[in-house]
Amino acid sequence: QVQLVESGGGLVQPGGSLRLSCAASESIRVTMAWFRQAPGKQRALVASITRGGITNYVDSVKGRFTISRDNAKSNVNLQMNSLKPEDTAVYYCYAQVAGTDYWGQGTQVTVSS
Numbered sequence: 001q002v003q004l005v006e007s008g009g010g011l012v013q014p015g016g017s018l019r020l021s022c023a024a025s026e027s028i029r030v031t032m033a034w035f036r037q038a039p040g041k042q043r044a045l046v047a048s049i050t051r052g053g054i055t056n057y058v059d060s061v062k063g064r065f066t067i068s069r070d071n072a073k074s075n076v077n078l079q080m081n082s083l084k085p086e087d088t089a090v091y092y093c094y095a096q097v098a099g100t101d102y103w104g105q106g107t108q109v110t111v112s113s
Contacts, residue, residue, distance in 0.1 A: 022093030
């Protein structure tokens with residue numbers, strides 16, 4: 001049973017930055033990702049990263065967000081810059097291991113003045 005624990009959410013003004021971190025309870029050898037769910041909307045992919053470091057981003061965050069991982073520490077991070085009110089959501093860490101989906105508990109990110 002893999003456990004994913006997120007941290008780093010909070011309240012930030014538009015244009016500000018936040019860094020989210022996700023710590024896995026064991027070594028994750030597959031692609032990891034960050035999703036987000038805004039009020040009244042479905043959960044959606046934000047960014048993903050393979051074990052080898054190949055990244056993918058949704059168009060709305062390209063150039064502003066950076067996903068990274070530390071395989072030795074089984075961490076995946078999301079650096080979020082130039083935040084906008086529309087980035088407000090609960091952010092979830094995700095990994096699929098041996099055919100099973102694992103999610104973190106979520107961390108709230110609120111972008112507001």
